[in-house]
Amino acid sequence: MTPPTPAALLRAWLLVGCRSFGGGPATLYLIRRTFVEERRWIEDGEFTRMWALCQLAPGINLLALAILIGRRLDGRRGIALGLLGLLLPSAAVTVAITAGYTHIQHAPAMQAALRGIVPATVGIGLATAYGMVCPPLASSRREGPGSLSVGIALLAGSAAAAIAYPTAVLPILLIAGAVGAAAQSVRRCSGSQDPRP
Numbered sequence: 001m002t003p004p005t006p007a008a009l010l011r012a013w014l015l016v017g018c019r020s021f022g023g024g025p026a027t028l029y030l031i032r033r034t035f036v037e038e039r040r041w042i043e044d045g046e047f048t049r050m051w052a053l054c055q056l057a058p059g060i061n062l063l064a065l066a067i068l069i070g071r072r073l074d075g076r077r078g079i080a081l082g083l084l085g086l087l088l089p090s091a092a093v094t095v096a097i098t099a100g101y102t103h104i105q106h107a108p109a110m111q112a113a114l115r116g117i118v119p120a121t122v123g124i125g126l127a128t129a130y131g132m133v134c135p136p137l138a139s140s141r142r143e144g145p146g147s148l149s150v151g152i153a154l155l156a157g158s159a160a161a162a163i164a165y166p167t168a169v170l171p172i173l174l175i176a177g178a179v180g181a182a183a184q185s186v187r188r189c190s191g192s193q194d195p196r197p
Contacts, residue, residue, distance in 0.1 A: 024061075
């Protein structure tokens with residue numbers, strides 16, 4: 001794959017920044033669609049690994065993702081272009097919308113629109129989650145039934161733990177990482193890798 005030019009990289013981030021209405025899930029969906037599906041600058045599995053790594057960082061995960069993608073595609077310049085392209089349009093639009101919203105926030109039409117936007121945002125988040133869970137589960141399936149079982153157990157267990165303990169994100173991630181590493185180590189030591197393609 002030929003690396004993108006700085007102008008192409010900035011243009012891609014500006015498009016994401018201009019269209020990222022709906023908060024985190026919508027922006028994550030746009031980033032994945034832009035860099036993985038449309039431009040194919042990042043492999044699907046690599047994107048999922050980058051996003052998993054961002055979950056361990058404090059602060060705004062989407063900015064961490066922009067930094068990782070920018071660094072991967074164009075080093076330090078890519079980081080600057082990613083942050084500029086992602087933040088500039090959304091900051092400008094947010095200021096304009098906030099200024100306008102103060103005048104119409106109590107209007108019945110605005111309240112009705114907000115009631116429709118919330119489920120749509122959740123739906124976009126679910127679609128993004130589905131797109132991100134498929135590559136690791138497919139990889140686990142290729143490695144064999146044991147690896148697939150561990151992957152499904154980690155997926156279900158992490159979801160259940162996040163529902164039961166919503167403030168314990170970092171411990172859930174660390175425990176899931178430790179379980180995944182232990183399972184991989186056991187699989188390698190036992191030589192039970194499934195050679196299926």
